[in-house]
Amino acid sequence: MENVLFDFMAKYISLTEEEKNAIVSLDIFRSVKKGTTLLKEGQKSRDSYFVIKGCILTYYVLDGEEKTTAFYTELEAFTPPCVVSKTPSEYYISCVEDTILTVSNPDMEAEANRKFPKFETMCRLLAEELLAKQRIDLDEFKTSSPEQRYLNLLQKRPDLVQRVPQHQLASYLGIKPQSLSRLRARIFEKSKR
Amino acid sequence: MENVLFDFMAKYISLTEEEKNAIVSLDIFRSVKKGTTLLKEGQKSRDSYFVIKGCILTYYVLDGEEKTTAFYTELEAFTPPCVVSKTPSEYYISCVEDTILTVSNPDMEAEANRKFPKFETMCRLLAEELLAKQRIDLDEFKTSSPEQRYLNLLQKRPDLVQRVPQHQLASYLGIKPQSLSRLRARIFEKSKR
DNA sequence: CTCCTTTCTTCACTTAAGTGAACGAGATCA
DNA sequence: TGATCTCGTTCACTTAAGTGAAGAAAGGAG
Numbered sequence: 001m002e003n004v005l006f007d008f009m010a011k012y013i014s015l016t017e018e019e020k021n022a023i024v025s026l027d028i029f030r031s032v033k034k035g036t037t038l039l040k041e042g043q044k045s046r047d048s049y050f051v052i053k054g055c056i057l058t059y060y061v062l063d064g065e066e067k068t069t070a071f072y073t074e075l076e077a078f079t080p081p082c083v084v085s086k087t088p089s090e091y092y093i094s095c096v097e098d099t100i101l102t103v104s105n106p107d108m109e110a111e112a113n114r115k116f117p118k119f120e121t122m123c124r125l126l127a128e129e130l131l132a133k134q135r136i137d138l139d140e141f142k143t144s145s146p147e148q149r150y151l152n153l154l155q156k157r158p159d160l161v162q163r164v165p166q167h168q169l170a171s172y173l174g175i176k177p178q179s180l181s182r183l184r185a186r187i188f189e190k191s192k193r
Numbered sequence: 194m195e196n197v198l199f200d201f202m203a204k205y206i207s208l209t210e211e212e213k214n215a216i217v218s219l220d221i222f223r224s225v226k227k228g229t230t231l232l233k234e235g236q237k238s239r240d241s242y243f244v245i246k247g248c249i250l251t252y253y254v255l256d257g258e259e260k261t262t263a264f265y266t267e268l269e270a271f272t273p274p275c276v277v278s279k280t281p282s283e284y285y286i287s288c289v290e291d292t293i294l295t296v297s298n299p300d301m302e303a304e305a306n307r308k309f310p311k312f313e314t315m316c317r318l319l320a321e322e323l324l325a326k327q328r329i330d331l332d333e334f335k336t337s338s339p340e341q342r343y344l345n346l347l348q349k350r351p352d353l354v355q356r357v358p359q360h361q362l363a364s365y366l367g368i369k370p371q372s373l374s375r376l377r378a379r380i381f382e383k384s385k386r
Numbered sequence: 387c388t389c390c391t392t393t394c395t396t397c398a399c400t401t402a403a404g405t406g407a408a409c410g411a412g413a414t415c416a
Numbered sequence: 417t418g419a420t421c422t423c424g425t426t427c428a429c430t431t432a433a434g435t436g437a438a439g440a441a442a443g444g445a446g
Contacts, residue, residue: 060336069332081325091332117310120317127320131327132274138331139262139284142367143253146433166394174335179433181395186432339403359424372403374425379402 001029004052005102008075012122019116028102032095039080039093046105048079054099055163059171060091068171071096071160077126096164146175147183194222197245198295201268205315212309221295225288232273232286239298241272247292248356252364253284261364264289264353270319289357339368340376 002024009015015023029052032038039045041061049056051072058080059068069091072078082089083106113120140152150173154161161169170180195217202208208216222245225231232238234254242249244265251273252261262284265271275282276299306313333345343366347354354362363373 058332060332062336067336069335070328079321079325081328084321084325113314120313121306124313124317124320127317127324128272128277131320131324132272132277134324134327134331135263135274138327138334139251139253141331141334142262142365143255143260165392167392172335176434177394178396178435182433185395358422360422369404370424371405371426375403378425 001052001100004075005050008050009122012125013118022112022115026104026108028104028108030101030103032099032101034095034098037092037094039082039089039091041090041092042088044082044086044088045080046083046107047103048077048083048105048109049093050077050102050104051075052100052102054101055096055160056093056099056101057096057164057168058091058093059168066168066171068168071157071164071172073157073159077130096168141174146173146179147187149173150180150183151187194245194293197268198243201243202315205318206311215305215308219297219301221297221301223294223296225292225294227288227291230285230287232282232284234283234285235281237275237279237281238273239276239300240296241270241276241298241302242286243270243295243297244268245293245295247294248289248353249286249292249294250289250357250361251284251286252361259361259364261361264350264357264365266350266352270323289361334367339366339372340380342366343373343376344380 002020005023006015006020032054038049038056039047049072051074053074055071055073057068057072058070059066061067070078080089080091080093109119109123113123141149144152153169153173164172166180167177170177173180175183195213198216199208199213225247231242231249232240242265244267246267248264248266250261250265251263252259254260263271273282273284273286302312302316306316334342337345346362346366357365359373360370363370366373368376
């Protein structure tokens with residue numbers, strides 16, 4: 001389990017045994033059951049996550065409707081905006097499956113940055129990489145139709161389409177479950193011809 | 194002009210005169226005319242930007258159509274994804290107005306990080322902040338209709354609606370210029386009643 | 387196993403965005 | 417000045433998503 005994290009970190013910086021031990025001693029690994037809510041709207045939180053195994057999602061409740069905006073699966077890291085802005089959360093975070101993840105907070109990061117300056121380098125590189133990736137996600141979402149977005153998702157994250165309920169997928173694609181059903185039927189009809 | 198940059202940086206770290214001089218000596222300020230293309234699709238680039246005054250935008254050309262995905266105005270920084278991924282650009286960057294900006298590259302950042310470790314802290318904080326802000330932008334786009342997005346833009350960046358051509362605004366909102374016209378007429382009708 | 391809830395699909399109808407065409411206003415340039 | 421181009425708007429028509437309701441299928445809880 002630790003090795004999954006260390007292999008991930010190795011993409012950005014090299015770690016000594018001493019540093020690895022320091023990380024292990026932080027006791028950041030958590031195991032959470034499917035359906036568990038990690039964060040609720042209105043709550044304050046300082047927790048950042050890294051998914052070792054499983055799947056979590058973020059959703060807003062607007063006009064009584066759940067709007068899913070992101071899924072995080074194996075080897076994905078994320079810090080909720082409310083942690084950065086230090087304001088109450090505007091959305092929920094919950095587990096789609098039984099999930100193993102790490103939970104850290106700004107204090108731990110500050111401590112790590114102090115002890116190991118290269119840790120800050122990793123955080124910077126990771127943030128810059130995620131910023132670029134998310135920029136592309138946003139651009140792709142803006143420039144494509146729901147049908148294109150669905151086909152794109154089938155290409156890029158085929159696992160999601162399998163492991164996530166349709167109504168959450170629909171929400172993630174910016175449409176209603178009924179529209180996703182119809183859209184899938186439309187694609188199927190096209191593929192037959 | 195330098196002071197605009199230093200005031201911005203002061204939000205993240207404090208700079209000595211020596212450090213400011215080092216930055217000035219990098220000769221990063223540029224003045225570009227309206228309509229200038231800073232980056233073309235297919236080109237490689239290592240340039241990051243920070244807008245002092247004016248407005249630049251990014252757009253893709255898909256099926257011969259320009260799709261505007263972002264505007265950057267006063268005090269906004271951005272590094273194109275292609276700089277991070279070191280691949281040819283998939284889009285264009287061009288100036289909506291006469292613009293004054295800074296242009297830097299990874300070498301200059303590495304050099305600054307080496308000389309002044311707190312520079313890296315600033316980059317990390319900025320990247321983390323932009324990541325959180327962009328996350329919210331993406332969430333808002335996903336969870337709202339074109340009409341809501343337009344009204345939201347009127348609230349959050351009223352200047353954009355004034356200074357940017359309608360067809361680019363429409364594209365930014367994820368719709369066609371005709372739809373933006375209609376949508377504006379619809380809003381106007383509602384406001385009369 | 388049965389009951390009940392959740393999830394997914396289908397249908398008919400409404401609403402809004404896409405498309406192609408046309409027109410007028412304003413800018414640009416010879 | 418007149419010719420041309422871009423830009424924004426409007427119109428008629430098409431296409432696809434939203435809505436509300438209904439029912440089938442799958443999954444859990446007792």
